[in-house]
Amino acid sequence: MLHAPKQKRSRKTLERILSAARHLMAEHGVDAVGVTEIVAAAESSVGSFYARFDGKEDLVRALHERLWDEALGRWEGGLGGWDATLPAHDRVVRLVGLLQETVRPDQHLRGALARVLNEEGSAAQADFEARIERDSVTLMEDEAEIRHPEPSTAVPMGVRIALAALREHGALNGEPSDPGRLPPSTVRDEISIALRGYWGIGRLVQIGPDPSDTAVEYFDIWG
Template identity: 35%
Template sequence: MGEAAARSPKQHRSRRTLQRITRAALELIGQNGVEGTTVGAITRRAGSSVGSFYARFDGKGDLLRYLDEHIWETVEQQWSETLAGGLSERPINELVRGLARLYADLDLVHRDARDAIGQALRGPWAGPSDAALRTRARVWEDSQRLLLAKRGAIVHSDPELAVETVCRTLESAASLFEPVFLEDLCTALVVHLVGDRDSSLPSGANVEFFDIWS
């Protein structure tokens, strides 16, 4: 259990107050940045009191650390809920597209606030937080597991390497591609895994990823 989940109060009223403060802080930081967001502005947006804020946080820095953890716990929760929805049952071409959309959606979770908080806590050139690394590791492991479960459909001579290439590409592309380009990328990645069975490539042919761009 992460720090954010552990800090959640057991009483319903207190939990609702924390949720309002959290939501208000993320909205304001996303709009105005960390420096442009004050405790007073957060409590006003949340419809709460300054006393309620300091009953839960030692100050703004404590809030930022909590929010950093909370964002990544939210990402991991959304990931788990999507996997539970039957993504693993889809054929490999739909699985790749489903993972691509999921990577892109998760990248949007409180992105402006997430980036601002990360810079405030760790500086512009610092690496990701422990919570981010933990969540990314979970997503990475699950993605590889799901794709390798379709090993029978993969024609590449090295299925593990092919799946690793797909996962690294999806992770890197999540924040860079518009939906139409993401769809084109998914088509290329599916060809990398299973070959182009609908056109000139014979069944069982190996396809190197960068060959599709030539």
């Protein structure tokens, strides 16, 4: 477990250790980095490390929690620019874009830490996902435009689907230099199209810049 420091100097040491671990594990992998390398990069000592953590696993758990807390902070920051006056089909794109901006930083490291912990998720991740789902219901609340018969169920479910798609895309889509890698804007637009169909928003899906050439009517499953 993490032994929370009380003194300012001790808190600074903790931050240096977490920062060093974050950098080294992102660059070399979680398993390849040991306590000795971390404390050397943090300009600290093994004794200082064990005064704050029972072992490396506790550090990994604390770092995993920290990354999810930061993701929640990005989400909250993005809500400040939310335009509730946009039509529902535009809000879907904005919502998916905000989800993407929220989870993309440190995505690979969060996944690597979770695999080492051999856990489905952490308390911070659960808090993050619950908050995202609650906020999304409010952001997309517009029964006049959402034709799904149960919007209060469909919106959080759609957000889970979007998060899973973003997670899998990040995990499976290779390095940024890979020629087959989809650009972030394409990923956002494709997920948005899927959510519009699920939520029953609009009848035309614009896939390109010219609606007259690229708008495609999809089957209205909700009638």
